Amino acid sequence: MKSAADEFAKWVKPDLYRKLQEQRERLEQHPAVKQLRTDFPDSEADHNSLYQLTRSYDECNRCTGLDGCKNALKGHFLVPVKNGETISLTNKACGHQLAFEKQEAIKRNISSHYIPDNILNTRFEDLEQDAQRAEGIKAVLKFCLSFKPGQHKGIYLYGPFGVGKSAIMAAAARELASRNTDVLMIYVPDFLGEIKSAIKTGDVESKLNALREVSVLILDDIGAEPLTAWTRDEVLGPVLQRRMQRLPTLYTSNLMLDELRKHLSQAKDEREPNLVKGARLMERIEPFVTTVRVGGKNRRRA
Secondary structure, three states: OOOHHHHHHHOOOHHHHHHHHHHHHHHHHOHHHHHHHHHOOOOEOOHHHHHHHHHHHHHHHOOOOHHHOOOOOOOEEEEEEEEOOEEEEEEEEOHHHHHHHHHHHHHHHEEEEOOOHHHHOOOHHHOOOOHHHHHHHHHHHHHHHHOOOOOOOEEEEEOOOOOOHHHHHHHHHHHHHHOOOOEEEEEHHHHHHHHHHHHHHOOHHHHHHHHHHOOEEEEEOOOOOOOOHHHHHHHHHHHHHHHOOOOOEEEEEOOOHHHHHHHHOOOOOOOOOOHHHHHHHHOOOHHHEEEEEOOOOOOOOO
């Protein structure tokens, strides 16, 4: 009985048939086809599938990155799969695509308000671990690596201007987000100004709910805000009341805890310091943080 190839040979010109045979032989010698034959020795693949597979393989070998990908589906390569007695091709994401998707997932997991991108994009490996910052970096990294749902103890980083407290916390935000933990990092002075404006639009409660419920909240530069009785008693107080013993809050500040207590007692619209209100808010902060000083040179002026 004659084979299909023999029958086909009758209907095409000899030169064309010879070229097709040579092309088929070249395909059979291609590394991707050889691997297919090894993986699926008892299955057949049509000529077009083999050709598409080798093209995908060759494009990946010439890869210069995701932006330069020339495969039919950007960031993907073809892989053979068994479909009964034949072979079909399916797309699989490459390493560049997976890395891109991971970064996009990180971005989705991080929300921020008024944090510059150059700070927010900081990674732990970008941080210079000099002696006066090492303890703070290690404490925050340990928090990230050991974080589990239900954990409620946070960290309070304090120290002079410009030593990199915000960058350390931004690195924490990226690390936590890479581990599928949702994070919200806000610059407290500007955010409290936004909350005041939200009174007119009726958006206060939705904005505060985000702070109350996010898995990890980072309050950057607390103590630098021009405090009012309303922002202390109706914004910070209820948010931290809801989070304490439930969800961790991380802080950066130029103030030691005793100095923060004094600041929280001195709302600009109160005639006298309100020590009770300041102490009450500190009871929602101090017992739920590990305090670490960050020192070193002022990197903004370096």
